[in-house]
Amino acid sequence: MISSGSAGRFIFVILLLLSLGIESHEYTNTDSKQTKGKGKRWAVLIAGSSGYENYRHQADICHAYQILKSGGLDDKNIIVFMYDDIAFSQENPRPGIVINNPLGKDVYHGVPKDYTGDDVNSNNFFAVILGNKTALTGGSGKVVDSGPDDHIFIYYADHGSPGYLGMPSYEDEVTAKDFIHVLKKKHEAKSYKKMVIYVEACESGSIFDGLLPDNMNIYAVTAANPNESSWGYYCPGDTPDIPPEYDTCLGDLFSISWMEDSDMHDVSKETLKEQYKVVKNRTATTNKEMGSHVMQYGSLDIANDFLSGYLGENYPVKHKPPQIFSHSTRLVSQYDAELLHFQHEFLKAPKNSEARNEARKKLQDEIFYRKQIDYSIKQIAMLLLGEEDGPKMLTLTQPAGHPLVQDWDCFKTLIKSLKKNCGWSSSSSRYGMKYTRVVANICNAGINMEHADLVMGQAFSMKFNTTSIKY
Structure with a gap:
C-alpha cells in the first residue's frame, strides 16, 4: 500500500517525468470432511469493474470459471458476471485472449456471458443469489435455483472500500449491509446447505466483520482485513517479467494465490482450511509495506470441508504448472493499479506523438x-x-x-x-x-x-x- 507521504513523492516523480520527458520503467511502490452428496454445486462469479485498466478482475473471474469447469460443474450451474470489455479491447495485445499468469494459457475461451455490460449490477447480482428470476433486468436469466442440500460458491473480484464493493456503473454499489441482508434471506429460504464466499477487494473484511453471523452455514474469506488494501499482481515491470506488451496487472494477489493453489493440488484431498493457510501466507508476503491479511468470517467449521465440495471434483490428474511465480516482486495497491496502467501507456507511446500527448x-x-x-x-x-x-x-x-x-x-x-x-x-x-x-x-x-x-x-x-x- 502506498502511504500518503510516499504517494505524494510517487506523484511528484511522475509529474517530473512528464515535464522532463524522461523514460522510466520503475514503479516501486478434518473434524467434518465434505464428500460426495446428493446436493448440487452452484457458483456465482462476478467481476465488478470495467475498463482495460482493470483487466485483472475479469482475468481472475475467467480463471475461476476454468477451475470450476475442470471440476465438473455444468455451465447451467455456473453464473458469470463480467463487463466483457477486455478480451476484444483495442488495448489488448492478444485479441480474444485473456491470461491470468505471465506464462498462463487463455482463460477466456468458453466462459459463459450470462450478465455483461450494464447487466452487471447489484440488482441482478442479488436476484441471482436469491433465485429470483422475476427481479432480473436483462442477462441470460440464469439464477441460483438451489435446494436445501446444495452447496454454493460465490467469488467476487473488484475494487472495494470500507463497507462497499464496486460495480461497473459508478451509480451502483454493493454495501455490506445489503449483501448481508441478501445472505440472510437466502438462509431463511432454506435453499442451500453450505455456502463459501471469496472476496477480492480492498478493505474486503469490512463486508463481513461484525455483520456475518456464525450460524448461517456461510464461510467467507476476504483478501484483506477491514482497514487495508488488496493488491494487484503480475503487474508491468515485474520480476519475472510480464510480457512487455501488457501495460496492466494480469491478476490480484489473493485471487492468484487461491487459484494457483487449486490448479496445483487435488481439491478432493485439500480442505478449505488448508488452502486458507497457503493463501494467507502467500498474500501476506515478506514485505511489511505490501501484502494484506487474509481473513475468515462466519461458520468457520466449514473450513474443514474439502474444496471439492464447492469447486467440483471431476479433475484430471494434477500436474504442477510449467512455472508458478510465487515470489513476485511487484505488488500494486488496487487503488493505484489504474495509475500504473496510465503511466505505462505514456511510457510506451512514441515520443512526440499524438498518442503520447x-x-x-x-x-x-x-x-x-x-x-x-x-x-x-x-x-x-x-x-x-x-x-x-x-x-x-x-x-x-x-x-x-x-x-x-x-x-x-x-x-x-x-x-x-x-x-x-x-x-x-x-x-x-x-x-x-x-x-x-x-x-x-x-x-x-x-x-x-x-x-x-x-x-x-x-x-x-x-x-x-x-x-x-x-x-
Whole structure:
C-alpha cells in the first residue's frame, strides 16, 4: 500500500517525468470432511469493474470459471458476471485472449456471458443469489435455483472500500449491509446447505466483520482485513517479467494465490482450511509495506470441508504448472493499479506523438483528480469537526468484530453525496472509494446528514492550487 507521504513523492516523480520527458520503467511502490452428496454445486462469479485498466478482475473471474469447469460443474450451474470489455479491447495485445499468469494459457475461451455490460449490477447480482428470476433486468436469466442440500460458491473480484464493493456503473454499489441482508434471506429460504464466499477487494473484511453471523452455514474469506488494501499482481515491470506488451496487472494477489493453489493440488484431498493457510501466507508476503491479511468470517467449521465440495471434483490428474511465480516482486495497491496502467501507456507511446500527448493528459488528469479528492476530503473533515479533531476522522477505525457503521441509511445517503460532489462518475478512477471510511465516521459521530451533505458540496467547490502543492 502506498502511504500518503510516499504517494505524494510517487506523484511528484511522475509529474517530473512528464515535464522532463524522461523514460522510466520503475514503479516501486478434518473434524467434518465434505464428500460426495446428493446436493448440487452452484457458483456465482462476478467481476465488478470495467475498463482495460482493470483487466485483472475479469482475468481472475475467467480463471475461476476454468477451475470450476475442470471440476465438473455444468455451465447451467455456473453464473458469470463480467463487463466483457477486455478480451476484444483495442488495448489488448492478444485479441480474444485473456491470461491470468505471465506464462498462463487463455482463460477466456468458453466462459459463459450470462450478465455483461450494464447487466452487471447489484440488482441482478442479488436476484441471482436469491433465485429470483422475476427481479432480473436483462442477462441470460440464469439464477441460483438451489435446494436445501446444495452447496454454493460465490467469488467476487473488484475494487472495494470500507463497507462497499464496486460495480461497473459508478451509480451502483454493493454495501455490506445489503449483501448481508441478501445472505440472510437466502438462509431463511432454506435453499442451500453450505455456502463459501471469496472476496477480492480492498478493505474486503469490512463486508463481513461484525455483520456475518456464525450460524448461517456461510464461510467467507476476504483478501484483506477491514482497514487495508488488496493488491494487484503480475503487474508491468515485474520480476519475472510480464510480457512487455501488457501495460496492466494480469491478476490480484489473493485471487492468484487461491487459484494457483487449486490448479496445483487435488481439491478432493485439500480442505478449505488448508488452502486458507497457503493463501494467507502467500498474500501476506515478506514485505511489511505490501501484502494484506487474509481473513475468515462466519461458520468457520466449514473450513474443514474439502474444496471439492464447492469447486467440483471431476479433475484430471494434477500436474504442477510449467512455472508458478510465487515470489513476485511487484505488488500494486488496487487503488493505484489504474495509475500504473496510465503511466505505462505514456511510457510506451512514441515520443512526440499524438498518442503520447493523449496518454500524458490522461495521466495528468488522473493525478490532479486524486490530489483534488485528497484536498477536499481533508476540508470536509475539518469543516465538520474542526482542525484538531477533523484529521482523526480520516484514519479512525472500528475495533475488530464491530461493524463499520451503525446507521447504514446515513452511510448510503452520504456515499451518494460523495459521488455527486467529487465527480466520481466523471473519472475513470475509483480512487474516491478509499474515503468511504470517512463517510462512516461522519455517520458514527452523529453529524446531521443534511449538514454533512452541504459541507461536502462546499468542500468540493474549493479548488486547490496545483502550483502550490508541497511534496
